[in-house]
Amino acid sequence: MAETPDTPLISARGIAKQFAAIEVLRDVDLDLRRGEIHALLGENGAGKSTFAKILAGVHRPTRGSIALNGQPVDISSPIAAQKLGITLIHQEPISFPDLSVAENLVLGRTDGAPLGRVPWTAMTRDARRLMDLLGVRIDVTKPMRGLSIADQQMVEIARALASDSRLIIMDEPTAPLTPKEVETLFTIARRLRDEGRTIIFISHRLEEVRALCDRVTIFRDGNKIATEDITSLTDADIIRLMIGRPLREYMHKQGATIGEVALKVDRLTKPGLFSDISLEVRKGEIVGLGGLVGAGRTDVARAIFGVAPASSGTVTVNGKAVVISEPSQAIDLGLAFVPEDRAVAGIFRTLSVEENITAAVPKKIAPGGIIRRVVEKTMAQDSVKRLRIRLASLRQPIGELSGGNQQKAILARWLLTDPDVLILDEPTRGIDIGVKAEFYEMIGELAASGRAILLISSELPELLALCDRVLVMSEGRLTADIPRADASQESIMSAAVPRSAGQAVAA
Amino acid sequence: MNALRSVFLRREAGIAVMIVLFVIAVGIAKPQFLTANEFRIILLLIPLILIGAMGEMLVLVARHVDLSIGSSQALAAIITGMMFKFMPGVPWPVGFVVAIGIGAAIGFANGALITLFRLPAIIVTLGTLNLYRGLTFIVSNAKQIDRQYIPSDLKAMSTGPVPWIIVIALGVALLTYWFANHTRVGRQVFALGSNPVAAPLRGIRVNAVTLMVFSISGALAGLTGILYASRWGFVNPSNTGSGFEFQVIAAVVIGGVSINGGVGSVLGVVLGVLLLGCVSAALPLLGIPGTAQSAIYGAVIIIALLIDRSVRQRGIAALAASRARA
Amino acid sequence: MTMTDQTSTPAATAFDAAAPRPRWQVILIRPETMTLLLLILAFVVSSLISPYFLDINYILSSFTIYAEFSIVALVMTMIIIAGEIDLSPAANMALSACLFAWTFQATGAMPLAIVVGIAAGLAMGAFNAVLVIRLQLPSIIVTIGTLTLYRGIAQIIAGDQSIRLPEYFIGINNVLVAGIPVPVIIFAVVAIGLAFILGGTIWGRQIYQIGTSEVAAQHAGIRAKRIKFMLFLAMGFTSSIAGLITASRLGSVRYDLGIGGELQMVLMAMLGGTYIFGGRGSILGTFLAAWLLSVISTGMLTAQWLPATQLCVLGGLLIVSIIATNFIYSRTQR
Secondary structure, rough: OOOOOOOOOOEEEEEEEEEEEEEEEEEEEEOOOOOOEEEEEOOOOOOHHHHHHHOOOOOOOEEEEEEEEEEEEOOEEEHHHHHEEEEEEOOOOOOOOEEEHHHHHOOOOOOOOOOOEHHHHHHHHHHHHHHHHOOOOOOOOOOOOOOOHHHHHHHHHHHHHHOOOEEEEEEEEOOOHHHHHHHHHHHHHHHHHHHEEEEEEEEEOOHHHHHHHEEEEEOOOEEEEEEEEEEHHHHHHHHHHHHHHOOOOOOOOOOOOOOOOOEEEEEEEEEEEEEEEEEEEOOOOOEEEEOOOOOOHHHHHHHHHHOOOOOOEEEEEEEEEEEOHHHHHHHOOOOEEEEOOOHHHHHOOOOOOHHHOOOOOHHHHOOOEEHHHHHHHHHHHHHHHHOOOOOOOOEEHHHOOOOHHHHHHHHHHHOOOOOOEEEEEOOOOOHHHHHHHHHHHHHHHHHHHHEEEEEEEEOOHHHHHHHOEEEEEEOOEEEEEEEEEHHOOOHHHHHOOOOOOOOOOOO | OOHHHHHHHHHHHHHHHHHHHHHEEEEEHHHHHHHHHHHHHHHOOHHHHHHHHHHHHHHHHHOOOOOOOOHHHHHHHHHHHHHHHOOOOOOOOOHHHHHHHHHHHHHHHHHHHHHHHHOOHHHHHHHHHHHHOOOOOOHHOOOOOOHHHHHHHHHHHOOOOOOOOHHHHHHHHHHHHHHHEHHHHHHHHHHHHHHOOOOOHHEEEEEHHHHHHHHHHHHHHHHHHHHHHHHHHHHHHOOOOOOHHHHHHHHHHHOOOOOOOOOHHHHHHHHHHHHHHHHHHHHHHOOOOOOHHHHHHHHHHHHHHHHHHHHHHHHHHHHHHHHHHO | OOOOOOOHHHHHHHHEOOOOOOOHHHHOHHHHHHHHHHHHHHHHHHHHHHHHOOOOOHHHHHHHHHHHHHHHHHHHHHHHOOOOOOHHHHHHHHHHHHHHHHHHHHHHHHHHHHHHHHHHHHHHHHHHHHHHHHOOOOOHHHHHHHHHHHHHHHHHHHHHOEEEHHHOOOOOOOOOOOOHHHHHHHHHHHHHHHHHHHHHHHHHHHHHHHOOOOOOOHHHHHHHHHHHHHHHHHHHHHHHHHHHHHHHHOOOOOOOOOOHHHHHHHHHHHOOOOOOOOOOOOHHHHHHHHHHHHHHHHHHHOOOOHHHHHHHHHHHHHHHHHHHHHHHHHHOOO
16 A cells, blocks of 8 residues: 555554453554544543553554554564654653663664664763753753653653654653643644654543544443544543443532541641641541642651651641551551552452451451451451452452452451541542442441541542542642532642643643 | 762762771781782782672672672682693683683573573572582582692783783773673663663563673683682682672672662772772781681671662652752 | 442453462462472482381481471571561571580580570571661671671681580480470471461461562551561571570581571472562471471482582572472462
8 A cells, every 4th residue: 555645654453452361452443644643532441551552562462453654564562663663651651760861762772783882972962952852951961760750751752752753652641740741741742743743642631632632532341432533522422432321420429427626637747748738637527638649648648647757747636646657556546548559558469358358457357366267257258248349259369359349458458447537549540430439439438427538539520529628739738728619620720730830731 | 970970979989988098097007008019919819809790790780699609610610620630731721711611601501590480590599509519519529629730821820010810800890891881782781770671661682681691790700710720729619619709799789789780880899899808908917817707798798788778868868858849 | 329320341340350269279289289299209219219218217317407407497488478588597506506605615504605595696686687677778688798797707706616515415306205306396396386376377467468568568557577577586596596406416516507508498498389579488388398308318318429419409409499489379370
């Protein structure tokens, strides 16, 4: 097929992908034009990331074909993809932290004799040039370790430019960025598009997609549902296509009587992370803590819970001033903390579901030190029933459960401690909408039963639906305390944005 | 100069300062420590450790460890020695080829076990440390290779105003410096140790680089084998190379090479070896028995680890503070 | 409860949970089974080499040489499960024994000497613990450093000499209770005790949890640092006791007591199916592996293999055993 100006850059036909027995992509046909910014939307597990990874050579399709400029290609590995001009920029950029920026830019790009000379001066010069081109001021002789995530992303983009990539795939790039950095990113993306390159933009944020992208493709359950110009779809259309059913008002808040202050934090400070944090959470209340990634919310939670205590400030639980230097003390005081990253800080992947659920209540399952198996099993079974955890057996390793059920098990773990105060850090991250709804229900019930809940979340709709008040942190400080009645996406976002904030991200 | 490099320069300067202070301190107590003769003694103590340290540095930078270098030294030395003994007609330089070849082969075997079966290097080389030592005994029938069998030309390399073994050791250090800083594959070793997960995604052939690194470490250990024969004039299956790996690790850790990979400087390691050499040379002058050497090396490793950690912590704190300000 | 229509999409149910392995598989297909089978095999082969192996008394008395290392290996197993490692116990044994012997030589008071020996072992364990837990240095390199240090100090204290011990202290391995040598009894008792702790108590459970994910353990309120600290102390204590038993068996103490022991202990743990990266392993496995190693070593001795060959076999066994263990764990773990 001859290459004409109209030939799509990428033509994918019949792409399917299976992992073991599970089909994650079914028969996807998609054309990507040259000189466009194309969004891929869909719920978690819908297949958009998998499709992008196939283009980037990370996975091989089980079936189907891909043509690049009309020529069929086999994208067999990430290096093969790079050679074809396709670059994937991960959400958390992978790099070699101990090597300099300049080296990171060069490594793996060029073939050459292994014993060949490393052209340091030329490398540094080219690296500086690339950075200037992007309008980013980074010292290219510094090791990557010192850079912020936004800067690391810029380096990744520079890499893509250096290898003259025709297709640049960005997987959820904006989550860790400030609006100003997002604006810089978008400006560069637009410039790249105007140069005739193609950009794939994977994101959950509809307003960003609308601001940046030309066309959008929506995935659902492994199928490609639609590809349209962004201008021809409303937000409601998009959501409907994504979840396959009209968005129902399934998130509503149960009324709860709000009692006395259960958790009070006063002028909590940890240099470099957060300063002067003061807040209160009452029994029966759900207090939201919003803000951008990196604002310091998780650090505050970890400080309260004793994982990484603060340098100064006081914590008061149920009216008593306490010093919490490790989590076991926090638990004894009636606090519970569901951490953000369950894979790292939550589950014991290879241990049984039962052991995972009872991990925080050693005194209940082993009063004298010896484990009472019957007691443990009963507790675990109760939890499974109460939270509707779907599993094959309590004995199986928790790693075999789906993400949503793992998170339920972690929540079960903490509920067994019968806490007065529950701190939830991004509890529904990476969980599908159906299970999310179950979680919202449970959180509501917990508050109704008289517990105090501090809900850290980056999902504005979640905060708006559940919380009695929304606190907002920005760059380590509390910037707002918004009652439910006044809370809106705008009010939260404007408080979350750093002081020297940029404007709206519209083109 | 970027932040990490300047920390490093401080590290290397720090070691140099420690050397100077140590030499001055000992020199005050025992002035003969400051003579040219003493300097020569120090220089003669270090070539084997220096060469071994170059190989070990590369292995550590790649985020592995090689505990078998002492046994590799012994095995290579014994086989070379036996060649000298039973095949006296062979020209003595062939011994270098044999020793390095054997070292490279057993180094390759280490690397193969690690890459093929994805085993932790520490356990594999703990196993081969014993395996190779056992082979050394078997091959030699537990018999030492005595002085008369070691070619005199070889022994002469350790004598004279500027002994050849020192030149060789310096040459190896320079070669390692060039390899680590100015060749593509050398930089790949640093990249691999810095982020082993990212390495294959950036076109680094992880298995090939790992095999290479262990082969180099083995080859250099083999080189130290024949140089052992040169330096001491005999090879003993029980003593040769015994404890060598601990001396080398001590030197490398002092020199600032990180256990976590990705970080290491040839200059630092050279200074670390020099410091150890000064300490070793000072012991007999100060009347400390040779039996104390092990204890001192052990203490040195621990102290170096502690210094390493505090330097790193200060670096991280400085980084966090500067980010907070930004 | 109001929820969206729970139209279970295929992707959702497929991801809920993989089917569990049948119970018989869980019980039988594990590293300890491999160890048991190897043990039986070793017995068969050894008895073919020498009929002595059919005599239970011979087996028991030949095990006494390995009993000391075996006892420490049991504690070593727990440390490895917790995600750390300690390569210094053999050197600890030597230094404890040297200090014990030196104290006895200097004062003639046996009880005092014993106390000194055990205190020394505890102190060394505490030193390791502080470096690894408080100062957060990597345990592998630290214990390589301390092993060199302890052995070195022993060398300074004892020089090249053997310190002879009084007659009444020697020969504990010849003392039989119900036909079983005392060290073997100690080994069995310790094994039963630790198996109970590791398998049936909450601290044992927490050791597995810490080894699986220390971060998750910390977040769940498990006092990981304290538990690990205790393990290093236990290691020190056990090493000193093992050192004293060895001194009794040998009749005298030299600085090179127990040299090479760390290899044997790690080997026992690995042969017993302990996962080097932590989170998995068992006392039963190490118990069987100790016997296995004893049979193999004694068999080699009886077959008059050179010590060098035996060393090779041990080194090779270590490598083969981790390959096999890793293989089993990777296959049964999704």
